[in-house]
Amino acid sequence: MKVNLSTLMTEQTNNRSNNIDQLSTLEIIELMNDEDYTVAASVKKVLPLISVGIELIYTALSNGGRLFYIGAGTSGRIGVLDASECPPTFCTPPELIQGIIAGGNTAMFTAVEGAEDNRENGAKDLQDRQLKEMDIVVGIAASGRTPYVIGALEYARSIGAKTIALSCNEQAEISHYADLGIEVIVGPEILTGSTRLKSATAQKMVLNMFTTATMIKLGKVYGNLMVDLNPSNIKLIERARNIVKNITGVSYTEAANILNKTDQKVKPAIVMLLGGVSFEKAKHLLDVTNGFVHEAIEKAKGGTVTCEK
Incomplete structure (x- = not known):
């Protein structure tokens, strides 16, 4: 099945990097650094929406629900990363915040080809974790069109669970399957289509806000100190x-x-x-x-x- 990606911002060419293959090492990383500076500004534009998302997550967790991040490739790995950092930082049980990646644990280290294209598996992976109405699901996809994520969001909504879609394209398809769509428009990558760069940075910034602000609201911080950390080492x-x-x-x-x-x-x-x-x-x-x-x-x-x- 042919998919037209040419209209996606994340697939556009960044004119500033047209000659990146001819630059010196320092020039390459200066360009990367300049582009990275724009990411925080892009996130800032959607802070009101991120705030709404945090309130949804806080409400779910306050009422006995769980938070699920779900995505494919880099987006999935970022979700797993943020989820895995919560138990040592905030002493949360591992099941409270979970990261799910298309293709399973193997996909964290090795690309599982085609995993992101399976819409049914997005729903199945949530079913396997016995998703409930009180839970909340954050679907992450830089392109905003990943079938695996769409299937997950579609299933979550069908059972009444709250849903958030996080993408890096305007009018992203996954936004239509969520209660809240957050679209962080970071612009074209310096390597065309390589969303492991600015898009991934933006996604991690948003997830940092989701969990950190929620944990603060749940009383796991005193001043600016992590008083609920798990002293495991x-x-x-x-x-x-x-x-x-x-x-x-x-x-x-x-x-x-x-x-x-x-x-x-x-x-x-x-x-x-x-x-x-x-x-x-x-x-x-x-x-x-x-x-x-x-x-x-x-x-x-x-x-x-x-x-x-």
């Missing part, structure tokens, strides 16, 4: 100790000792020290304040609690 254990030390003003040794009492959990350690309560009381206060450290401390001190975000 030496680096993260050290980070946890320094977070407790910097927030509470105790010594490094005291921070290490209190974290030993909380099974390396930063949030209760902070509440214990700043609220003057026991570990059990700190855990209870965090439960009743939905994990918001500021509110838990205020409640420990006898103040009022507000958890609306």
Whole structure:
């Protein structure tokens, strides 16, 4: 089946790079850097839509739902990357935010030819994960026309799950299959059609916003510190100790000792020290304040609690 891609912005020729094969190494990367500068500006233009998307994700996760990223090729890999970074950063269970790539895990490392063209498999991969109405699906496709992603969005909507489409072309086809379409127009790539460049950068920037802002709204950040991180290695254990030390003003040794009492959990350690309560009381206060450290401390001190975000 012939597909006309010539009208897609992501398939157009970038006139600034017509002679890129004749440039020096420094000139090549200067051009790449100049083009990359335009990506943030393109993302900025759709911030209001990204904000709407974050509210949809926050609502789904607040009500017991899960977030699924689904895509093919580079778009799929970016979704898997963002999802896989959430458990260590925010101590989320692996099933809460999942990345799905056309062709399965093998496609993360080796291209699986034709996987993106199978519309039915987009739906099947969500069915295999028992997608529910309370979940939310983000379909990612730079071209905005990937059949695999369309099939996934179509299935998600059919069962009542919320859907977001993220693409890099105007009036993208996948936008018609989603409750919210976000189209980040970054313009032609320096290598014609190579959407692993600016398009992929834009997609990762948007996904960074999706998960980071959502986790902040879910109470997993105190100030600008990752107080819900999972200290699963030496680096993260050290980070946890320094977070407790910097927030509470105790010594490094005291921070290490209190974290030993909380099974390396930063949030209760902070509440214990700043609220003057026991570990059990700190855990209870965090439960009743939905994990918001500021509110838990205020409640420990006898103040009022507000958890609306």
